[in-house]
Amino acid sequence: MTTGAGEPVSDPERPEDRGFMALALAEGARASVAFGCVITRGETVLASGRNQGAETADPTAHGEMVAIRRFLAEHGAAALRGTTLYTTGEPCPMCMGAILWCGIGRVVFAASIDRLATRMNQIMISSTELAAAGFAPIAITGGVMEDEAMAQF
Amino acid sequence: MTTGAGEPVSDPERPEDRGFMALALAEGARASVAFGCVITRGETVLASGRNQGAETADPTAHGEMVAIRRFLAEHGAAALRGTTLYTTGEPCPMCMGAILWCGIGRVVFAASIDRLATRMNQIMISSTELAAAGFAPIAITGGVMEDEAMAQF
Numbered sequence: 001m002t003t004g005a006g007e008p009v010s011d012p013e014r015p016e017d018r019g020f021m022a023l024a025l026a027e028g029a030r031a032s033v034a035f036g037c038v039i040t041r042g043e044t045v046l047a048s049g050r051n052q053g054a055e056t057a058d059p060t061a062h063g064e065m066v067a068i069r070r071f072l073a074e075h076g077a078a079a080l081r082g083t084t085l086y087t088t089g090e091p092c093p094m095c096m097g098a099i100l101w102c103g104i105g106r107v108v109f110a111a112s113i114d115r116l117a118t119r120m121n122q123i124m125i126s127s128t129e130l131a132a133a134g135f136a137p138i139a140i141t142g143g144v145m146e147d148e149a150m151a152q153f
Numbered sequence: 154m155t156t157g158a159g160e161p162v163s164d165p166e167r168p169e170d171r172g173f174m175a176l177a178l179a180e181g182a183r184a185s186v187a188f189g190c191v192i193t194r195g196e197t198v199l200a201s202g203r204n205q206g207a208e209t210a211d212p213t214a215h216g217e218m219v220a221i222r223r224f225l226a227e228h229g230a231a232a233l234r235g236t237t238l239y240t241t242g243e244p245c246p247m248c249m250g251a252i253l254w255c256g257i258g259r260v261v262f263a264a265s266i267d268r269l270a271t272r273m274n275q276i277m278i279s280s281t282e283l284a285a286a287g288f289a290p291i292a293i294t295g296g297v298m299e300d301e302a303m304a305q306f
Contacts, residue, residue: 057230059254060221068213077210093283094250100276101212101247121288123253125278130246135274 010128011139016043017086017108021145023048024086025110025152028063034152037063037087039071039080039104046083047071063087064095068102080104088149089116090142093123096130099138106139110149119153163281164292169196170239170261174298176201177239178263178305181216187305190216190240192224192233192257199236200224216240217248221255233257241302242269243295246276249283252291259292263302272306 020040028036031050039047049066053059064087071080081103085091090109091099099107113122131138173193181189184203192200202219206212217240224233234256238244243262244252252260266275284291 058222058225059230059233059256060218060225060251065213072211072213077212080212092250092254093246093278093286094248094254097245097247097250097276098213101245103212123250123283123288124286125246125283130276130278133246133277135276 011106011141013108013141013144017141017144020045020084020086021088021108021110024063024088025145025148028088028149028152031063034149035063035087035089037067037085039067040084040086041079041082046075046079060094062092062095063089064091065098068098072102077102084108086144088152089113091127091130093125093130096127100130100134100136103136104138106141108141108144110144110146111153112142112146115146115150116153119150164259164294166261166294166297170294170297173198173237173239174241174261174263177216177241178298178301181241181302181305184216187302188216188240188242190220190238192220193237193239194232194235199228199232213247215245215248216242217244218251221251225255230255237261239297241298241305242266244280244283246278246283249280253283253287253289256289257291259294261294261297263297263299264306265295265299268299268303269306272303 024036027050028034033051035051047070052061082105084106090113177189180203181187186204188204200223205214235258237259243266
């Protein structure tokens with residue numbers, strides 16, 4: 001279900017989701033903190049990113065932010081609208097805010113913030129809460145390959 | 154009052170706040186969307202930023218994000234912890250998430266999200282809600298030179 005401001009957001013898993021999430025997991029496996037992300041349109045991966053907080057001494061260098069910055073540099077903001085973002089951890093409010101400002105159309109995540117919080121500090125506001133407080137429709141699918149993601153952390 | 158996760162956050166205005174907010178307003182006055190930000194420690198401004206969304210075609214280039222990126226590049230992440238961030242508009246969830254991940258100690262804003270929402274799209278979650286869902290103490294002071302900020306938008 002694609003929905004907009006003020007409504008709950010939940011989108012069922014699609015056939016292509018596990019393949020793209022496997023790419024995000026592979027990206028995360030290369031990071032010291034194993035968060036990975038790919039941004040797709042149709043069958044094409046247009047950008048990827050992994051957490052680089054330790055490597056670049058930048059606490060904002062989450063996988064999603066890195067992928068979004070690369071996407072903007074390579075393809076521009078207009079092309080980012082309506083894409084799908086796959087991430088191994090549910091986007092935190094920083095990343096989800098960026099996703100909403102950029103008009104990304106769908107988010108697919110593996111491990112939820114609730115599960116991530118059993119391992120590391122989290123800001124305890126879900127991507128669904130952020131989306132419901134936003135200003136444009138976005139679809140969210142959670143829990144795709146969640147156990148595989150948790151095993152990487 | 155400085156407070157931590159799960160508690161309301163509210164810090165009274167301090168004598169130096171209007172002077173630093175005037176610098177943030179001056180920074181915002183240079184932007185096509187008039188958001189400005191300065192990051193301080195004691196009496197020193199260590200970084201500044203203004204909204205560059207239009208100029209750089211980057212929807213994530215909010216004044217706070219620009220100032221944080223410049224701070225990290227010039228001074229490093231360790232120096233950012235415990236600083237004060239002045240911004241002409243209440244930080245959105247993206248910026249507030251970044252502020253929390255970076256360990257900034259205090260946020261002072263002019264125009265609230267509620268007032269900004271009368272002029273432009275906003276994600277309707279306050280900086281206080283974000284802070285209360287976070288994992289470390291942060292102080293927040295709102296409404297400093299709010300009318301002056303609104304006049305710039």
